Amino acid sequence: MKRKIFVLIILLGILLPITGVLAKPVKAATFFGTADMKNALAEPLIVPTENGNTESSLPELTPFWVDMVNAEIVSNDGEGVYVAVLDTGLVSAWPFFFSQANIAWELGKGYTHDVWWDDTIGDLAFGPLKDDRGFLTSSFGSGHGTHVASTIVGFNYNDILWIQGVAPKATIIPVLVLDYWYVPSPYGLLEIGGGTDPMVAAGINYIADLSDTLDGPVIISMSLGGPEPAPIIEDAIDYAISKGVIVVASAGNEGYDGMGWPGAYPQVISCAMAGWTEQFTFANGWSWVADFPENLNTEDSWGNNHQLFLDYMSSRPNKDLGQKSFHLDVATPGCAIVGPYQSDFAPGSLGYYYLWGTSMAAPHVSGIAAMVLQDYPGYSQSSMEKTLKNAASGSPLPCDGSFAIDFPPEYYWYFTWGGTDYGAGFLQANEALKAAK
Numbered sequence: 252m253k254r255k256i257f258v259l260i261i262l263l264g265i266l267l268p269i270t271g272v273l274a275k276p277v278k279a280a281t282f283f284g285t286a287d288m289k290n291a292l293a294e295p296l297i298v299p300t301e302n303g304n305t306e307s308s309l310p311e312l313t314p315f316w317v318d319m320v321n322a323e324i325v326s327n328d329g330e331g332v333y334v335a336v337l338d339t340g341l342v343s344a345w346p347f348f349f350s351q352a353n354i355a356w357e358l359g360k361g362y363t364h365d366v367w368w369d370d371t372i373g374d375l376a377f378g379p380l381k382d383d384r385g386f387l388t389s390s391f392g393s394g395h396g397t398h399v400a401s402t403i404v405g406f407n408y409n410d411i412l413w414i415q416g417v418a419p420k421a422t423i424i425p426v427l428v429l430d431y432w433y434v435p436s437p438y439g440l441l442e443i444g445g446g447t448d449p450m451v452a453a454g455i456n457y458i459a460d461l462s463d464t465l466d467g468p469v470i471i472s473m474s475l476g477g478p479e480p481a482p483i484i485e486d487a488i489d490y491a492i493s494k495g496v497i498v499v500a501s502a503g504n505e506g507y508d509g510m511g512w513p514g515a516y517p518q519v520i521s522c523a524m525a526g527w528t529e530q531f532t533f534a535n536g537w538s539w540v541a542d543f544p545e546n547l548n549t550e551d552s553w554g555n556n557h558q559l560f561l562d563y564m565s566s567r568p569n570k571d572l573g574q575k576s577f578h579l580d581v582a583t584p585g586c587a588i589v590g591p592y593q594s595d596f597a598p599g600s601l602g603y604y605y606l607w608g609t610s611m612a613a614p615h616v617s618g619i620a621a622m623v624l625q626d627y628p629g630y631s632q633s634s635m636e637k638t639l640k641n642a643a644s645g646s647p648l649p650c651d652g653s654f655a656i657d658f659p660p661e662y663y664w665y666f667t668w669g670g671t672d673y674g675a676g677f678l679q680a681n682e683a684l685k686a687a688k
Contacts, residue, residue, distance in 0.1 A: 308351060309413035316402070316584040318543035319527060320615055321679045322417045322622075329418025329621035331467040331628075334403055335458040336614075337451065338396030338474060340386040340427030342601065345397060348591045351413050352404035353422040359386035360457050361427035362450040366443065368436040375434060375441075380449045382457075384427055392431035393444060394593030398606055399474045400425065401590035402614035403621075408603065414589070417618030417680070424461075428454035429475060431595060442596045448481040451513075455487035459494045468624040472617035473500040474610035476511030484513055492518060492632045497624070499617045501609035502566040502579055509569030510579060514609070517578050520620070520636050523673045524565040524585025524612040525648065528555050528655040531587070539589045539605075547646060547677070553654040559677055560653035560666040562586055565609055567672040576671035580636060581643040581678040583619075585612035586657060607658055619680045623687045630687075642686035643676035 313323045333355065340361055345354065361384030369376035388394060400423050405416030429446040455471060462469040471491060488498050499520045503511030514521040528551050531538045547558050562585065568574035588611040594600040620635055630638070652667040 309407065309410070311413045311415055312408075312540055313415045314539050314589065315527060315530060315541050315543045316539075316588050316615070317415050317417055319584045319679075320417060320619060321545075321681045322618065323415065325622065325680050325684055327622035327625050327680070327684060329403075329421030329618060329625055331420075332418070332621040332624045333422045333424055333465055333467055333469045334418070334617050334621055335424040335426055335454075335469060335471050336396055336400045336403070337426045337428045337454045337458075337471060338399055339393045339429045340388045340396050341400065341425045342388045342394050342397045342591070342593050343390075344591075344601065345425075348397065348401065348406045349404065349423075350407045352406075352416070353420065354400075355422050355424045356386070358461065359425040359427075360454070361385045361387075361430075362453045363427070363430040364447065364450070366432045366434055368434055368441075370437070375443070377447065380453060382453065384430065386425040386427045388427070388593065389431045391433070391442075391596050391598060392593070393429075393595035394591060394601065395429070395474070395610065396425065396427070398588075398590040398592045398604070399472070399610060399614045402588060402611065403472070403618045406591055417615055418621040421618065421621040422467075424458065426454045426457065444595050446475070448477075448483050451475065452481075452483045452487040455484070455491050455498075459487070459491035459496055462491075462494050462496050468495070468497070468628040468630070470497045470499060470617050470620055470624070472613055473498070473513065474608075474613045476501060476503050476514055478511060480512045480516070485516055488513060488516060488519060495629075495631065497620055497630070497632055497635050499613055499620060501613040504564045504608050505566045506564050507567060507569065509572045510566045510574055514566075515568075515572070515574055515578055517575070518632065520616060520632070520639060521578065521580050521674070522585075522609060522612040522616045522678075523567065523579060523582040524562050524607070524609045525559045525582045525673065525677055526562050526584070526586030526655060526657060528553055528558055528560055528653050531656045539587065555653045555655075556651070557649050557653060559648055560655050561648055561668040561673050562607065562657065563664075563666055564607075565672070567669070579671070579674040581616060581639055581675055582648065582673040583612045583615035583678050585609055585615075616678060619678060619683050622680055623683055626684070627687055638686045639678055639683055640675035642682040643674065643678040645682055646677040646679065648673050648677060
């Protein structure tokens with residue numbers, strides 16, 4: 252039976268609708284499991300049309316997380332660079348949400364298995380890998396991949412505003428490697444979400460082979476992970492890197508229990524999740540459009556001497572798992588990131604949500620890497636990793652801790668971390684482009 256890989260944000264993450272209704276953290280399951288999250292429709296969502304808003308451009312707004320990485324002050328925008336988002340695919344309303352973005356839907360792909368209950372083994376059984384799945388998220392699946400893509404290229408907010416992304420001119424290739432199933436069993440109807448190692452490896456190999464046919468450099472962005480190494484996935488990663496593809500993955504949401512894989516592989520560019528100490532400072536009723544100070548060392552209203560904190564659930568290297576400090580590369584925003592989202596197994600939940608997790612940090616790294624590739628399309632994986640770590644090293648997170656309001660947002664937290672818990676430092680786009688030169 253194939254070993255399974257579970258999704259970090261679906262099984263481990265936290266979400267919060269932007270109406271303020273609370274969600275709760277969930278624990279990992281050794282198998283796929285069901286995400287035990289409370290969720291509700293966020294801001295009222297207009298009925299998406301088939302093509303979305305395509306006749307005119309919406310006025311643009313810069314959210315705080317894009318402001319945090321200084322993406323709005325640089326001229327690079329990722330144009331000519333492909334970012335393959337290996338995730339849950341895109342929700343069927345993606346043309347509405349990405350009406351002003353570049354989505355290479357014709358290159359989209361999906362991998363899955365038929366799944367059923369086998370009485371002879373008393374467990375779930377998986378059929379052969381299928382590559383005709385398509386990239387659309389099932390009606391009862393998660394909008395995780397849609398949310399991740401929206402961080403990179405931006406999204407349509409109710410046909411009122413265009414929320415800017417980190418690399419708005421990059422081209423997204425949606426690849427579904429995480430799926431959802433309802434499976435009848437002796438214990439009732441099982442709700443299953445996640446993916447297998449062959450699904451993830453197939454997605455990586457697909458993009459690696461596809462890169463030869465594309466007219467620009469390629470990045471693989473993976474906001475997913477499992478609790479142990481998977482040789483089939485590492486082989487696929489090495490193959491993609493050998494083809495010139497840049498590979499980025501989230502570090503995991505397990506705190507000091509260690510990094511997940513594939514983020515823990517030293518050849519992968521991995522990322523931790525930082526937050527803004529004043530991310531719930533409301534501006535015009537929305538905390539997510541508040542202005543982030545350009546100087547990270549500015550004292551905030553809580554008395555902190557730094558604007559950033561490292562979230563307690565951000566995975567950090569665990570030496571007992573053979574993980575070294577250099578296996579974790581950089582930190583980017585991963586707290587209270589807003590985007591279009593559909594909660595798994597919750598019909599009617601499509602809306603705009605806050606999400607927390609290193610899943611939200613990975614697309615920031617991928618977007619910044621796209622900016623670098625825009626100027627230096629021949630960059631190798633090792634060159635990109637070195638450049639991003641050099642850029643981040645100028646913005647270390649001070650280890651004297653920070654007070655902040657975080658999830659749940661009515662709670663006042665004191666966060667602490669060590670000097671190797673966030674990688675080389677906090678990554679910003681302007682510093683990455685400077686380091687690339």
